[in-house]
């Protein structure tokens with residue numbers, strides 16, 4: 478499979494950037510993970526919007542869902558133009574009913590509820606989930622195809638259960654939103670050292686850091702991760718194709 482970072486920022490995007498989001502592809506199937514601010518503009522660099530086959534949402538914070546409404550409008554406008562696309566499934570948990578309902582829009586998109594215990598097929602992928610530790614209910618996810626996997630932590634502070642969940646994964650995409658001096662002061666997020674520890678304990682082959690802060694120099698976060706994880710680690714690069 479191919480994994481392409483669409484956005485890398487936490488909270489809000491840098492100018493012309495996008496919040497943390499990834500495109501996961503295999504066999505011509507395109508699945509978007511999270512759809513926050515700037516994502517709709519950015520993802521079109523890699524796939525036309527009408528070719529998206531599925532979207533998975535980790536949680537309902539604005540930096541993960543802000544562009545869902547515009548995505549729905551893109552399909553609605555094509556429908557009015559006489560070029561309707563198939564109904565787009567948007568997977569998200571339903572522990573927040575009000576936000577879950579917004580995933581469905583007329584004939585354009587349909588919300589599909591996911592549970593932590595689910596093992597579901599999305600196109601060619603087997604997808605599993607793990608609850609993270611975050612101020613709102615949030616699911617980490619693992620995409621597996623042909624015995625190879627990418628695990629995305631979504632938003633979380635350190636959680637032991639993620640070590641088991643990510644065990645043996647080929648590519649770990651971990652949030653690393655905090656500088657070390659902010660550890661323990663901002664709930665629901667990890668620092669680079671923790672992302673590195675997760676990659677190490679899970680035996681991941683490769684670590685890619687995302688949900689980065691706009692302040693300071695994220696290279697420091699990468700250095701902290703590399704201090705713990707001896708494998709290949711880097712900050713996510715928008716548009717880079719990671720072959721898994």
Ligand SMILES: [Zn+2]
Pocket residue numbers: 536538611632
């Ligand atoms: Zn969040």
